[in-house]
Amino acid sequence: MNYSPFFHHNPENNRILVVDDSPDNLFLVQSILAEEGYESILLENGPDAIAYIEKSPPHLVLLDVMMPKMDGLEVTRTIRKNPSLPYIPILLITAYDGASVVKGLDSGADDFIRKPVEVDELLARVRSLLRLKHSVDERDAIAYQREDFVSRLAHDLRTPLIAADRMLELLQKGTLGELSQEMYEAIAVMSRSNSNLLEMVNMLLEVYRYEAGRKTLNFSPFNIGKLLLEVTEELTPLAVTKGLSLKFLGSSNSQAIMVGDRMELHRVLTNLIGNAIKFTDRGTIEVNLEIQLERVKIEVRDTGQGISSQEIEQLFQRFHQGKHKRSGSGLGLHLSHRIIAAHQGKIAVESELGKGSLFTIYLNKNQ
Known part of the structure; x- marks a missing residue:
């Protein structure tokens, strides 16, 4: 996996959701994106956008601020409150003043662009947010691989630790022969250290199960x-x-x-x-x-x-x-x-x- 911060731009790998209650604006933005090879999905209201995003999260959302039923600010807040969604950059499109921009950014949007849209500016912001999206995805993938490695390592460590625990227990009981006082004390120290390590490994596995959503509680x-x-x-x-x-x-x-x-x-x-x-x-x-x-x-x-x-x-x-x-x-x-x-x-x-x-x-x- 390439973890370079310099994302290699490939429009065909990105799906962009465009939400605007004006069909003319939708057609304009779609035309601009199509010229660059982007796949775009067009929707005219916030509820439909939320339903689509929950079913098939896009790589980027271009969102008009002023819409009936549910405005762009509410759509943004709804997306950000959903913990099951991956990170999705949101670019607000607004015809209003700075106060609207501030509310949008405070709601969780990543960037904004004013109407009437300038082609070069729109494409530059799209490229910038897609770079951010892919960097976050790469970071999350690496974090998942690290967590998975830790989980597998901890799981593999349990077997020899349990075996050592059983053997030390047999030695302490004298099953394998009598021990001198010095040997008994040394084995007792080894047993405590092994038990502490086993407890730490078990706890690490439990933490992973909770964080990975794999823990089932019995109420x-x-x-x-x-x-x-x-x-x-x-x-x-x-x-x-x-x-x-x-x-x-x-x-x-x-x-x-x-x-x-x-x-x-x-x-x-x-x-x-x-x-x-x-x-x-x-x-x-x-x-x-x-x-x-x-x-x-x-x-x-x-x-x-x-x-x-x-x-x-x-x-x-x-x-x-x-x-x-x-x-x-x-x-x-x-x-x-x-x-x-x-x-x-x-x-x-x-x-x-x-x-x-x-x-x-x-x-x-x-x-």
């Missing part, structure tokens, strides 16, 4: 209070080892029933509470559950080192690593954010350096 009713209590009990020994107090302040009564993917939310809660323990050296971690009318509110509060305002802005980005020496791969919070978003919920953080952090999750009780 069913469950008791969120019991889940929180379960995770808290699982992590209590880790907190006790550090001399910390881990408390669950919520309730697991019948009012705590919600609909969601229990296993994925277990992953989120384990990550948040585990992070709170990891970054707290003394004090407490409190986990609270508040049952509201239509949603549940979960809080994880710690007395740890806190997070700076600059770090908070990037906290849920993929591979963002904090400045603390104990910071991990940067995948855990990103994946947690993805899981909560897939539940149509929200996750927020409040923190101040030296005064601890508060992570809050809001989840709808019924999906």
Whole structure:
């Protein structure tokens, strides 16, 4: 694939949608484009344009601003709000003043040209936007190839890591013969390192599945209070080892029933509470559950080192690593954010350096 920013112009490779309520204007623009060898599709109103674009996205849209039914600004906003569409450059054609141009660009258009249209200017803007379109497409293709490579690599790494994990487990149990104390300790270190690497690979695969739209969640009713209590009990020994107090302040009564993917939310809660323990050296971690009318509110509060305002802005980005020496791969919070978003919920953080952090999750009780 050629990733050069200099797009080799080939009109036959481009399909241009022209939308204008005036048949005369459509014919004029079509004639100009045809002289250069472009394929053009002509439509006279916004709703038809939206329907066509959703079915067969063109390489470029030439769009009149003033049209009945739906003007060019509304068409532009509708295109930009559709996450399933690829990037499509939009060139507005307007006979009006600068205010109209500003509104068009703010709506998501890429460029504009004024009526009456000058042939050379129109073709120059068309060529410029098509270069942009193909550059974006090439960038996205390379990004997809990179993500696919990472996914395949992570998948291939799991097999030898799992095999090594099983072998180290056998060695630790003495199945293959007695070990000296020194050998036992060395194998224990190897086992922990292998487990950490396997966990990172598994998390990377989960992130890829969410980002590629290949993750299927299993929604069913469950008791969120019991889940929180379960995770808290699982992590209590880790907190006790550090001399910390881990408390669950919520309730697991019948009012705590919600609909969601229990296993994925277990992953989120384990990550948040585990992070709170990891970054707290003394004090407490409190986990609270508040049952509201239509949603549940979960809080994880710690007395740890806190997070700076600059770090908070990037906290849920993929591979963002904090400045603390104990910071991990940067995948855990990103994946947690993805899981909560897939539940149509929200996750927020409040923190101040030296005064601890508060992570809050809001989840709808019924999906």
